[in-house]
Amino acid sequence: MSSILYRVGRFSFRHKWWVLVGWLAALVVVAGSVSALQPKFSQDFDLPGTDGGIAMEQMQEYFPQLSSQMEKPTTTVVVQADDGLAKHAEAIDALVGDLKKLDKAEPDTIVSPLAVAAAQPQLAATVIGDDGRVGLISVSQSVNMMDVDVELKNQLVDTLAEHRGDGLNVEAMGGVMSSMEPAGKAELIGFAIAFVVMIIAFGALVAAFIPLVTGLVGVGLTMMLVTLSAEVLSINQAATAIITMLGIAVCIDYSLFVVSRYRSEVNRGGAREDAAGRAVGTAGSAVVFAGLTVIIAVAALMVIGIPIITQMGLGAAVAILVAVCAALTFIPALLGAFGRFAFTPRIPWIKHAEEHPTADSLGVKFGRQLVKRPIPFVVAALAILIAAAIPMKGMQLGMDTTTDDQVAAQKLISKGFGEGVGGQLMVVLHTEEGTIDDAANTAVAEIQAMPGVESPQTLRWMGNGADLQNPNANANSAMITVTPISSPSSEETHDLVEKIRATSDAIGEKGAEIHVGGQTAILSDLSAKLDKALIPYLIVVVGLAFLIMIGVFRSILVPLIGTLGFIFSMIATFGITTAIFTDGAFGLIDHTKPLISFLPIFLIGVVFGLAMDYQVFLVTRMREEFMHGMSAKDAIVAGYRHGSRVVVSAAIIMISVFAAFMLSPDTTAKMMGFALAIAVFFDAFLVRMIIVPGVLAMLGERAWGLPQWLDKLVINFDIEGEKVRNRGLPAEGSSTLENPEPTPTGAA
Structure with missing residues (x-):
């Protein structure tokens, strides 16, 4: 050689x-x-061949609209006030107004948590926590997650900074916050x-x-x-x-x-x-x-x-x-x-x-x-x-891949809604034998009885039926979103994932299969x-x-x-x-x-x-x-x-x-x-x-x-x-080989 x-x-x-x-x-x-090609890197973890990977593949196949929506960045903006959010309603409305002006924002989906709680009391617990001191605002933007750049993140960060103060704390995590500096x-x-x-x-x-x-x-x-x-x-x-x-x-x-x-x-x-x-x-x-x-x-x-x-x-x-x-x-x-x-x-x-x-x-x-x-x-x-x-x-x-600029939001969410918010499990069921109703109802009942599930009484399943007004009718697939009480990387969350997967025998008796996906389950x-x-x-x-x-x-x-x-x-x-x-x-x-x-x-x-x-x-x-x-x-x-x-x-x-x-x-x-x-x-x-x-x-x-x-x-x-x-050396150069400290090879 x-x-x-x-x-x-x-x-x-x-x-x-x-x-x-x-x-x-x-x-x-x-x-x-x-x-010329402008290739884009992926932001998601994928694990084909595993239970989590199968769940995500089935979501893409049987719930294409939902999968398409998940490809868009959805940033969770957290508002918190020690004296209660109600006393800062005007400031929160102003924040929501500016969030709607963000580039690529979907304004119809950006709503104050106080407004959601007033219009739909049954959803109040999902957007307001810690006895009314912590609230969540979802900010969706019509851009593929792979195309998100740091400019979108900086625009959001600047908007949050303008509305932070006077007793109102404003932080964000997920979505465009995951974008990295060049x-x-x-x-x-x-x-x-x-x-x-x-x-x-x-x-x-x-x-x-x-x-x-x-x-x-x-x-x-x-x-x-x-x-x-x-x-x-x-x-x-x-x-x-x-x-x-x-x-x-x-x-x-x-x-x-x-x-x-x-x-x-x-x-x-x-x-x-x-x-x-x-x-x-x-x-x-x-x-x-x-x-x-x-x-x-x-x-x-x-x-x-x-x-x-x-x-x-x-x-x-x-x-x-x-x-x-x-x-x-x-x-x-x-x-x-x-x-x-x-x-x-x-x-x-x-x-x-x-x-x-x-x-x-x-x-x-x-x-x-x-x-x-x-x-x-x-x-x-x-x-x-x-x-x-x-x-x-x-x-x-x-x-736990949370960056330092998202930790503050994560702590506020954990305080108001538990550590599992943001690390939901996506439970997917599918059958080739008729409809999914019986299997989906059985899965919901089984999961509600498990320890470690946040607000189990609110668990519902969503089908993939053709009727957009009633998607649960004549559906052959169902999806259940489960929020753990514990953090995504905790042993308790891992145990919950395995317990849900352990219901496969009971679900199999109903002629269906069950898989648990989402980033938490995949990780x-x-x-x-x-x-x-x-x-x-x-x-x-x-x-x-x-x-x-x-x-x-x-x-x-x-x-x-x-x-x-x-x-x-x-x-x-x-x-x-x-x-x-x-x-x-x-x-x-x-x-x-x-x-x-x-x-x-x-x-x-x-x-x-x-x-x-x-x-x-x-x-x-x-x-x-x-x-x-x-x-x-x-x-x-x-x-x-x-x-x-x-x-x-x-x-x-x-x-x-x-x-x-x-x-x-x-x-x-x-x-x-x-x-x-x-x-x-x-x-x-x-x-x-x-x-x-x-x-x-x-x-x-x-x-x-x-x-x-x-x-x-x-x-x-x-x-x-x-x-x-010694190649290329003059004849007299060979005498250097007799030196007790020869010229270096290999490591020189």
Whole structure:
């Protein structure tokens, strides 16, 4: 493989303008397609094959008008007054008047809760609660939910602000409030920090720009491809934030490794095009296998069978693939375009920007101390991980995706109407044998007797009969809207969903089927499905990656140590994330909530792949030096000399990019950004930089090598690039191979 990659790097360097134009053409074509088609992302969770998914499919088939209405945004505006709403009737009427003037508003449906209660006393309890202190106003707008933009949200927010005050509190949730601000702030912060880190790493401005430009091109192409796929597939908007943050971090990281290696090869001598070939043939080999590990980890998420998880996984896999291709072709082409100016202007006050065969950097000094006394270092690192993991015992999983600007409305609604308002269950019944009357009446009676149902006496069923004035007549399908007392993500609501589904036998005796849908039920199904898939997924991903690592390191102990270290970093990540987001530790989060249900399984896939990246880039150099005759401990120090600076820089970049997404108002992006950032910190700095080298130092020569029978079966991937490390060098350059601190490969 190294020989092929050598030719790819050399070709890209020599034919730089063709390669750069090719990438630019790809960007233009994909961008043009996106502009012409204007694809839209989905806002809803869909779970085909589950009971909730079947219910939603039947709603669309048997209640098309209702399904069409549900596709429009309906925002719940909450009005609250401690002295009672009746004393603020005039102010509420003025609010309603302005709400009717909103763009795309359906004015006939926007009514004061006081007016509804006066005209239809039987509905008073549904719009006024907390003894007349809390009221609800539904604001429907005639636009598809997928077309809602932040301008509609801002218009509503401004209207609410104008009418808030003088004892009247006005908040909103759902509908257009779910619209997100355009992405950009988090990405810009991540890029800015990455640029600073790369300036320090390279000690030169132009070289620092090269990975940054690559990141922009790679992420831009990836996101446009994902957006374009939304034209033919239902892509949830929540998946895009994960793809963006991962794409930025990996693109910059892989570029950093190749550019660093190129500088080392230029210093060895020979033509620059050969140096580019050697850089891609050595560091590029590590990039390919590291990228392959991540792709396997995230693409395997599709076997779970959950659309949003599949979208995240495949989107992330595309991002990694683009990052690998950019590192192998776009980077050498850029290096060729800049030529001898690639590492100018130099910044003299930055020390050790270039590795030196004798000067001791901080990484070398640390490595020597580690191999000298590995046990205290390993014990200290493990102690930190175990301490961080302790809060994991209180970990809760759910799907509370309420953004911070909707929390106030949610609290008011909970106070006036219970926590279940806004998380209604849609119970759907259907029969192929006559009418649904008997089955629907039985279902209503069964549900009314269940604990946990809000206002059970008001439960009614609605049919799909042809007579719009009496839709229950001659209907073969029915729908019952059930409001739980408990919150959508609570265990009590999950139990209520299962109790309703347990009536299927009684309903079946009436010749009908019953299913429970709605976003609350679907998210409950999602959590249950993820719980079942977690362990099998972990086994499959770790197993496949473990086999790849055996081939990469040609050792059993090295992959085993790395995998066990990953498990420690994962439980520490779950623990500290639970402490901050669920327990409210350190006051970083104003509104605590359970961890997103798909966080553990997605985090395992992504972080395991990233962990193996650092394992590949750092430990391959240690193996190479050991195979070239160094003692086991000296080889570890050599690995630090040639890999620690770049690995630390890459980890800081990745942590910064992920952490920047905590500024997002989107709960999913915020939580995933923090969890990924802290996971990379634990794994890169504690596991890869301390625990793995420390245990290798304790094992000595026993850590390297395979049993003879297994050695014959494992393919030699030549990840260190042994076949190409001297191509294009002058004859006298070969003498550098006898230097006890050889030129870096793999991790440089």
